[in-house]
Amino acid sequence: MDDRFKEIEEIIKQNNLFIITAHETPDGDAIGSECAMSCLLKQLGKKSIIINADPMAYKYSFLKEAEQVHTLDEVDVPENLSDYVLLILDTNDIKNIGGVADIILPHVKRCFILDHHESDDEIIKNNHIESNASSTCEILYDIITDMGVGIDDDIAEALFVGIVYDTGSFIYPKTTAKTFNIAYELVKKGVYPNFIYSKIYESNSISALKLQSRILSSLELFYEQRVAVQTMYKEDLEACDALYEESDTLINIPLKSEAIKVSVFFKENEEGILRCSMRSKGNIDVAVIAVSYGGGGHKTAAGFKSKYPLDIIKRKVLERLSEYFPS
Ligand SMILES: [Mn+2]
Numbered sequence: 001m002d003d004r005f006k007e008i009e010e011i012i013k014q015n016n017l018f019i020i021t022a023h024e025t026p027d028g029d030a031i032g033s034e035c036a037m038s039c040l041l042k043q044l045g046k047k048s049i050i051i052n053a054d055p056m057a058y059k060y061s062f063l064k065e066a067e068q069v070h071t072l073d074e075v076d077v078p079e080n081l082s083d084y085v086l087l088i089l090d091t092n093d094i095k096n097i098g099g100v101a102d103i104i105l106p107h108v109k110r111c112f113i114l115d116h117h118e119s120d121d122e123i124i125k126n127n128h129i130e131s132n133a134s135s136t137c138e139i140l141y142d143i144i145t146d147m148g149v150g151i152d153d154d155i156a157e158a159l160f161v162g163i164v165y166d167t168g169s170f171i172y173p174k175t176t177a178k179t180f181n182i183a184y185e186l187v188k189k190g191v192y193p194n195f196i197y198s199k200i201y202e203s204n205s206i207s208a209l210k211l212q213s214r215i216l217s218s219l220e221l222f223y224e225q226r227v228a229v230q231t232m233y234k235e236d237l238e239a240c241d242a243l244y245e246e247s248d249t250l251i252n253i254p255l256k257s258e259a260i261k262v263s264v265f266f267k268e269n270e271e272g273i274l275r276c277s278m279r280s281k282g283n284i285d286v287a288v289i290a291v292s293y294g295g296g297g298h299k300t301a302a303g304f305k306s307k308y309p310l311d312i313i314k315r316k317v318l319e320r321l322s323e324y325f326p327s
Contacts, residue, residue, distance in 0.1 A: 002146045008128050009147055011112050012041070017084045018048040019108065023091035024098045025054050025245050026069075028165025028200060030090040033114070033136040035065035035158035036144065037087060043149050051075055053098025057245045059203045063161065064154045072099045081107035088112070090136040092119040092129055093296045095305075114139060116166075116174075118287060118298060131298075134174040137162025141182045156189040160196055168252075169197070173300060207242035214240060215250050221260075222318055223325035228254030229314065232267040244269040251277050262286065262321060266310055274310060276317060277303040289320045 001009070012018075020037050022030035034050045041048040050069045060066050078084060086100075086108040092115045094101050105111060113127035116136055123129065133139045137159040144151060151159075163183060167175040170183070187193060211232075218231045232247055244267070251265040262284055265277045276293070278286035280300045287302040293313075295304020306313040 002142070005128070005143050005146050008112060008114060008143060011085060011110065012044065012046070012147070015085045015110075016046050017078075017080075018046060018087055019078075019081075019084050019104060020048055020050045020087045020089065021052055021097050021100045021104070022089045023093075023096040024052075025248065026052050026056055027090075027248060028060065029135045029137055029162035031056055031060045031063070031066065031069065032158045032160070032162025032165065033089045033140050034069060035063050036137060036140050036155045036162070037089060037114075038065050038068050039152065039155045039158065040140075040144050040147070040149055043152075044147075049075065049078070051077070051100060051104065053100055054245070055243075057243075057248075058205075059200055060161065062199050063158050065158060072103060077103060082109050084108045086111040087114065089114050089140075090117075091115055091296075092117055092123050092127065095294070096296070114143075117296060132174065134172070134176065134179045135162050135166035137166070138179060138182055141186075151186070151189050153190055156186045156191045157196065160186045160191045160193070161200065164193075164196055165200060174298075205242070205246065207240050208246040210240040211236065211242040211246055212250055212253075215247065216253060219254065223321065223327075225259050226325055227262045227264065227318070227321055228257075228260045229264045229266070229318075230254070231310065231314075232265070234268045234270055234272050237268075237270060251279050255279055255281060261324070264317060264321075266306075266314060274306040274308075274313070275303060276306055276313060277301075278317075284321075284324050289317060292320075 018041055020034050022034055038048050053072055055071050056069045092113045115129045116133040118131050119129050130139050141159050214236050215230050215232050220229045251263050254260045254263040261281050263279045268274050280286045285299045287297045287299050290297050290302035290304045293304040
């Protein structure tokens with residue numbers, strides 16, 4: 001048994017009822033780790049429910065365990081919440097779990113976070129956070145194997161989805177030899193990478209294609225074409241008949257240009273709530289900006305929910321970035 005996993009493994013062994021959740025607008029790593037965790041608990045004879053604040057993107061519905069993924073507004077939240085342990089995956093920021101923070105978290109007997117984002121010491125001490133891991137699924141692979149539970153087809157596919165998604169198909173900075181080693185083990189178990197690729201990257205709707213065209217046309221360039229800003233209003237979603245979660249990879253497009261060092265995406269959801277997402281290349285730390293507005297993330301990928309209207313927050317973020325681009 002690996003000492004690093006002592007606490008999470010004891011929590012799993014000593015309890016029987018679990019609610020699994022992850023961050024809002026759950027991505028491939030959030031869904032993959034939730035599904036794999038659900039399979040792990042099932043194999044150990046435990047009962048669990050996956051409950052998220054936001055709906056899952058359709059593209060993940062091929063995962064067998066995805067039928068266990070529920071949203072807060074369509075699930076019957078158990079009445080005996082004080083008998084449940086809440087496992088929070090792929091975020092260590094409680095603000096990021098949406099309504100689960102108000103409706104479930106205050107009433108459960110215990111909460112435990114399993115994550116790979118940067119965090120403060122207090123949270124790291126009481127939970128399991130490995131900020132050098134490529135993905136939550138990478139950590140979960142170690143836990144599942146450490147617990148001696150077999151990696152079946154459903155677990156293998158779920159973990160592979162999370163790793164592929166969070167490493168940008170094995171190219172982002174936290175991709176290591178270990179990441180490839182886990183992928184190798186999962187492929188040996190029968191995961192077919194091209195099948196996963198087609199499910200994640202070639203299964204978008206026509207609405208998503210129209211949304212991409214519309215959002216790309218909102219592109220503005222600043223600081224001698226080194227900072228890209230894209231904007232999405234809720235009216236854009238309506239006009240394309242698209243879902244908010246279908247916009248999640250559009251922020252990566254500007255970074256394909258060599259000159260672009262920072263990509264900023266201001267996006268309103270269907271309710272008009274404005275979020276700012278940022279991605280950077282090189283030595284530009286966008287997490288610092290996100291944290292100062294109550295958000296979080298990594299050095300090269302971070303975001304926050306804006307309390308300000310678009311024109312004001314856009315000016316503030318561009319001002320913050322000016323230190324990297326002196327004129
Ligand atoms: Mn992740």
